[in-house]
Amino acid sequence: MEPFVKLTGIVAPLEALNVDTDQIIPKQFLKRIERTGYGDVLFYDWRYLDDGKTPNPAFEMNAPRYKGASILLTKNNFGCGSSREHAPWALHDYGFRCLIAPSFADIFYNNCFNNGMLPIVLSEAVIETLFGEVRARQGYALTVDLPSQTITKPDGGVIPFDIQSFLKERLLNGWDQIGLTLRFEKDIAAYEARRGIA
Amino acid sequence: MAKNIYEKIWEAHVVCAPEGQDTVLYIDRHYVHEVTSPQAFEGLRLAGRNVRRPELTFATMDHNIPTTDRSLPIRDPLSRKQVETLKANCEEFGIVCFDMYDPRNGIVHVVGPELGLTQPGMTVVCGDSHTSTHGALGALAHGIGTSEVEHVLATQTLLQKKSNTMEVRVNGALPHGITPKDVILAVIGKIGTAGGTGYVIEYTGDVIRSMSMEGRMTVCNMSIEAGARAGLISPDEITFAYLKGRPYLPKDKSWDELVASWREWASDPGCAYDAVVALDASEIEPQVSWGTSPGMVTGVRGRVPYLAEIADANARLAAEKALKYMGLEEGTPITEIRINKMFLGSCTNGRLEDLRAAAKVIKGYKVHPSIEQALVVPGSNQVKRQAEAEGLDVIFKEAGFEWREAGCSMCLAMNDDRLNPGDRCASTSNRNFEGRQGKGGRTHLVSPAMAVAAAIMGHFVDIRDWQYK
Ligand code: SF4
Numbered sequence: 001m002e003p004f005v006k007l008t009g010i011v012a013p014l015e016a017l018n019v020d021t022d023q024i025i026p027k028q029f030l031k032r033i034e035r036t037g038y039g040d041v042l043f044y045d046w047r048y049l050d051d052g053k054t055p056n057p058a059f060e061m062n063a064p065r066y067k068g069a070s071i072l073l074t075k076n077n078f079g080c081g082s083s084r085e086h087a088p089w090a091l092h093d094y095g096f097r098c099l100i101a102p103s104f105a106d107i108f109y110n111n112c113f114n115n116g117m118l119p120i121v122l123s124e125a126v127i128e129t130l131f132g133e134v135r136a137r138q139g140y141a142l143t144v145d146l147p148s149q150t151i152t153k154p155d156g157g158v159i160p161f162d163i164q165s166f167l168k169e170r171l172l173n174g175w176d177q178i179g180l181t182l183r184f185e186k187d188i189a190a191y192e193a194r195r196g197i198a
Numbered sequence: 199m200a201k202n203i204y205e206k207i208w209e210a211h212v213v214c215a216p217e218g219q220d221t222v223l224y225i226d227r228h229y230v231h232e233v234t235s236p237q238a239f240e241g242l243r244l245a246g247r248n249v250r251r252p253e254l255t256f257a258t259m260d261h262n263i264p265t266t267d268r269s270l271p272i273r274d275p276l277s278r279k280q281v282e283t284l285k286a287n288c289e290e291f292g293i294v295c296f297d298m299y300d301p302r303n304g305i306v307h308v309v310g311p312e313l314g315l316t317q318p319g320m321t322v323v324c325g326d327s328h329t330s331t332h333g334a335l336g337a338l339a340h341g342i343g344t345s346e347v348e349h350v351l352a353t354q355t356l357l358q359k360k361s362n363t364m365e366v367r368v369n370g371a372l373p374h375g376i377t378p379k380d381v382i383l384a385v386i387g388k389i390g391t392a393g394g395t396g397y398v399i400e401y402t403g404d405v406i407r408s409m410s411m412e413g414r415m416t417v418c419n420m421s422i423e424a425g426a427r428a429g430l431i432s433p434d435e436i437t438f439a440y441l442k443g444r445p446y447l448p449k450d451k452s453w454d455e456l457v458a459s460w461r462e463w464a465s466d467p468g469c470a471y472d473a474v475v476a477l478d479a480s481e482i483e484p485q486v487s488w489g490t491s492p493g494m495v496t497g498v499r500g501r502v503p504y505l506a507e508i509a510d511a512n513a514r515l516a517a518e519k520a521l522k523y524m525g526l527e528e529g530t531p532i533t534e535i536r537i538n539k540m541f542l543g544s545c546t547n548g549r550l551e552d553l554r555a556a557a558k559v560i561k562g563y564k565v566h567p568s569i570e571q572a573l574v575v576p577g578s579n580q581v582k583r584q585a586e587a588e589g590l591d592v593i594f595k596e597a598g599f600e601w602r603e604a605g606c607s608m609c610l611a612m613n614d615d616r617l618n619p620g621d622r623c624a625s626t627s628n629r630n631f632e633g634r635q636g637k638g639g640r641t642h643l644v645s646p647a648m649a650v651a652a653a654i655m656g657h658f659v660d661i662r663d664w665q666y667k
Contacts, residue, residue, distance in 0.1 A: 027633075031262070031276035031612070033236035033283045085237070085344045107343070114345040166218055177345065178247065181353045184222055187214040188250075188355060191224055197251070 001116045003174030007097055008143040009070030011134050012061045014043075018077045021108070024087040038086055039093035065138045071098045073130055079108025088115045098144050100151075102127050113167055114177060118146065120161045146172055200466035203432050204363050204398045207338040207463065211321050213355055220357035226320040227337075228255040228350050229306045230293070232262055232284040233612070234325030238348035239287040249291045250354045256315055257288050257295040260305045261612045265575050265602035268298055277613065291351070304578020304604045307331035307545035311415060312580055314444025318433035318460040323350055328545050328628065330421040333430030334414035336437055336463050338398070340428040361427050362472035364397040368405040370479035375662035377555070378413035379547060379626070379645035381405065381477075382420040383485035383495050389475055391493040394426030397473065400465060401431050405479045411440035412551040419546045420628050423492040432464035484661050486532045487630050487643040489520035494630075495643070498660045502530045523632055524640050525620070533658050535642070539623040540572040540653035541635070542599075542646055544609040547626035548577025552646040553585045557593045559647050559654075562667030565598035566656035572599045573615060575607040599653070611636045624652040 016023075029041045044052070046059050055062045061069070072091065078101045079087060088111045091099070097117055102124045104112075112119045122130075133153070134140045143152040146168060151159040170180070181188075192198075201209075213222040230238075235257070242249070249255065262277035264270070272278035281298065288295035296303040302313060307328055310316045318336035323329060325347040332339035342356065350356055366385055386393075399421050406414065414431050421429025431437075438457050441447065448456065483497030494517065496503075502521065505528055508514040521528065526535070542548075542556055553576065565572050574594050576582035582604050585591060591601045608615040609627040617623055617639025626649050627634075630641040644652070647661045 030233065031274075031280055033240070033280055035237040035240055089237075111343065111345065176245075177357060178245070178349050178352045180219070181222060181349065181355060181357065184214050184216065187222065188224070188353060191213045192354075195224075 001174045001176040004097065004116060004118050004146055004171040006143070006145045006147075007070060007118075008141055009097070010066060010068055010139065010141050011071045011073050011130070012066040012069035013131055013134050014061060014072060014074040015131065017075045018080055019074065020080045021084050021087040024079070025084075025090045030084070030086055035089055036093050038090035039095070042090040042094045068095065070095050071100065071142055071144065072096050073127065073134060074099065074101045075127070076102045076124075078104050079111075080105035085111055085115070088112055088117060092117055100127065100130070113170055116171070116174065118144065118163075118171055120144070120151070120163075122159065122161060126159060200469040202363055202365075202465040202469040202471060203336060203400055203430060203463055204338060204361070205469075207319055207321065208360060210319070211338075220359050222355045223321060223358045224355055225323055225350050226254065227310070227315060227322045228347075228354075229310055229322070229324035229326075229329070230255060230257045230284070230347065231306050231324070231326060232259045232280040234344050235287065235347055236280065236283045237344050238325070238351060239291065241345075241348040242291070242351060247352045249293065249351045252292040254354060255293050255351065256310070257284060257293055258303055258306050258309050259284055259296075259298055260303075261606045261610065263298050263603075263605045264613055265573075265605050265607045265615055268603055273614070301579050301583070304576075304580065305545045305548060305606055307415075307419065308548060308577035308581065311335055311411070311440075312444070312578060314441055314446040317441065317447070318437060319463040323356060327422045328419055330426070330429045331415050331419040331545055333418040333421065333428055334411060335441070336430060336433030336460065338428055338430060341422065361398045362396055364394060364399045364426070364473040364475065365471040366399050366401050367403040367474065367476045368401065368479055369403045369476065370405060371408070372405055372479050373482070373662075375484060375647070375660075375664075376479070376482050377484075377645040377647060378409055378416040380482055380485045381479070382417045382423075383487065383492065383643065384482045385475075385477060386420065386424045386492050387485070387495045388477065389424055391423060391491050392425040393475075394421065394424035394429075397426050399424070399426045399429040400471070401429060402465075403476075406431055407434065409436075410551060411436060412549045415549065416546055416552075420492065423628055433460050434464065484645065484648050485643075486535075486648065486658055487641070488524065488526060488532065488535075489517060490523055490630055490632050491516070491520070492628065492630060492643060494520055496532065498532050498648070498658060500532055502526050502528060502532070504528045525622075533660065535622070536568065536657045537622045537624045537642070537652055538568060538570045539617060539621050540569060540649055541575070541608040541623055541625040541627065542573065542649050543575030543577065543607055544625075544627040545577060545606075546628040547646050548575060548581065548604075550581050550584050552626065553581070553590050554588070556646040556650040557590045558666065559661070559664060560597040560599070560650050561593055563597055563654045565653050568656045569598075569653050570621075572650075572653045573602060573608060574599045575602045575615075576604045578604050597654070599650075608635050610634060611639075617641075624649040624658070
C-alpha cells in the first residue's frame with residue numbers, strides 16, 4: 001500500500017449528509033473484477049444526467065475549478081450502508097487521498113485505511129468555515145501533514161486533527177493489514193502446530 | 199466458570215492478542231464466491247503473496263449464474279467474466295472450486311453445511327453477509343469485506359474485536375403452520391433491524407432445540423438482518439445426526455470421537471450473556487413483511503400500519519417512505535395484498551425441507567391466473583437432485599411453477615431473474631430492500647408455505663386455514 005505522509009491538494013466540496021455506499025457507487029457496477037477503474041462511476045447518479053454520460057452541471061464537484069481535487073470535504077456520516085469496498089476504491093481511483101468530514105461510518109472509516117486514504121474528523125463549525133473558504137477562492141488547496149497531524153490553509157492558518165496512533169503509523173509506513181499480521185507469522189505457525197494443522 | 203459457545207470458540211481460536219491492536223483470530227473454514235473475491239486474488243498477485251492454507255478454502259459460484267439451461271453461455275459478459283475469473287483464480291492458487299457444472303455446486307451457504315465442510319466449533323468466514331447461516335451447526339460464522347478475504351487467504355487469520363453475546367430464547371412449542379422463517383421474522387420484528395448490533399446471538403429454548411438443522415439454518419441466516427455480527431446454536435444430537443456421513447468430515451477420527459469433541463462446544467448450563475431476549479412460540483403467527491426492511495413485518499392476520507400509530511418520528515418517516523415504494527395504503531389487511539410474482543429459494547429457504555413443505559401445500563392446486571411468474575430455485579444441485587428423486591419437481595411443474603437450476607437467482611437479481619418495476623413478489627429470501635429483487639420491484643418476505651399459498655390464491659392467505667389435498 002502507498003504510504004500517506006504529506007499532501008497538498010485541491011479541495012472539492014460535497015454538501016450532502018449520510019452519503020451511503022450505494023450513492024458513492026451504485027450496485028450495477030459491482031460486477032467488475034478489478035480493484036481499479038471505478039473512478040468514472042463515482043457518485044454516478046449525481047454526477048451524470050439521465051443518459052449516464054453527460055456531466056450534470058448542477059453537481060458542484062463537476063465544476064472545472066475542482067478538477068484534479070485530491071481532498072474531499074463533506075458532511076456527517078459519510079460512507080454509511082454496506083461494507084462493500086468498492087466505495088473507497090472508487091474515491092481512491094478518482095484521485096482522492098484525504099477525506100474531511102464531521103463523522104464517518106464505522107466500517108467505511110476502517111476501509112479507508114485499508115486503501116491508503118486518510119479520513120479526518122473535524123468539528124462541524126470548522127467544516128462550515130472550510131466550505132465557505134473553498135467556495136470563495138478558486139484553486140483553494142490545503143496541505144495535510146500526517147506526522148504533525150495538522151492541516152495548513154492558504155492563509156497560513158493551522159488546524160490540528162486527531163488520529164489513533166496505530167492507524168497513523170500504518171498510513172505513514174504504508175503497512176497493509178496483511179503485512180501487519182504477517183509480523184505474527186511465528187505465532188500463526190505455532191498455533192497451527194498446536195492444533196495439528198499441517 | 200460456565201462459558202457460552204461464543205466464548206469457547208473465541209478462546210480456542212486466539213492466535214495472539216498484540217498490545218494496542220485487534221486480536222489475531224484463526225479461521226478454520228473460508229468460503230469464496232465470484233462477486234467479492236476477484237479483487238482479493240488480484241491483491242495477492244500484486245503483493246506477490248500466496249494462499250497460506252488453500253485446503254481450508256472452498257469456492258462456489260452462485261450469485262451470477264443463470265438458473266436456466268446451463269449448456270448455454272452466460273449472456274451478460276460481466277457476469278461471465280466474474281465466473282470465469284473465479285475458476286482461474288482457484289486453479290492458480292490451488293483452491294477447490296465447485297463450478298457451475300459440478301454436482302456439488304450451489305449457494306455457498308447451502309453447500310457448506312450439506313458437504314459437511316462446516317462443523318461445530320469452527321470459525322467460518324466468507325465475503326458475504328449471510329455467512330451467519332453456518333452458525334446453525336454450532337460454528338462462529340460471519341461475513342467479511344474483500345480486504346479481509348485477501349487477509350484470510352494470505353494469513354488464515356482475521357483481526358477481530360470480541361463481541362458481546364445475546365441469548366434469544368424461544369420457548370414453548372411451534373403452533374401448527376408456524377415455520378422457522380416466521381420465528382426469525384418475529385424475532386427481528388421484536389428487537390428491530392439494529393437490535394443485534396454489536397452482538398453475537400445464540401438461539402436457545404425448546405423451539406430451537408426441537409427444530410431441524412435446516413430450520414436452524416433459516417433462523418441463523420437472518421441474524422444479520424437483526425444487525426447481529428453472527429448467530430449460532432449449540433450443537434446437539436440433531437446436529438450430529440445431520441452431519442453423519444457427510445463427505446468432508448475429518449477422516450482421522452472415529453465417529454464417536456468426533457461427536458465427543460463437538461459436544462464440548464455447547465454452551466455450559468448456567469453460562470451468562472450480555473443481553474437476553476425471550477419469545478413465546480405460542481404468540482408467533484405466520485409473518486409477512488409489508489415494508490422495505492425485514493423489521494417492517496407483521497402477522498398475516500394483521501394489516502399495514504397506520505402512520506399515525508407509529509410513535510417514533512424517524513420510524514414514521516421510514517414507514518411513510520416504505521409504503522410509498524411498496525405502493526401500499528395505510529391499514530390494508532395483509533390478506534388483501536395481491537401479488538403477481540413468487541420466488542421460492544435462496545440460502546434462507548432453498549433447502550429440501552423448504553421445497554417439501556411448499557410441495558405439500560400446492561399438491562392438487564394450480565397457480566392463480568394473475569401470477570405472471572412463480573419461480574422455484576433449489577439452493578444447490580444436491581437439493582435439486584434429491585427433490586427430483588422425490589418427485590417434487592413434478593408437483594411444482596404440474597401446478598404451474600417454473601422448476602429451475604440452483605443459484606442465488608431472484609434473491610438479489612444479479613443474473614437474469616429479476617422483478618420489473620411495480621412487480622409485487624411473495625419471496626422466501628431474506629431482504630426486502632428497495633430494488634433488491636430488481637429496480638422498482640416490491641418484495642414481501644414470507645415462509646415457503648406462505649409464498650406458494652399466495653401464488654395459488656393470488657394474494658396472501660393464512661396458511662393455518664389451508665385445505666391440503
Ligand atoms: S441466496 Fe441471496 S442472501 Fe443468500 S448468498 Fe445468495 S444472494 Fe446472498
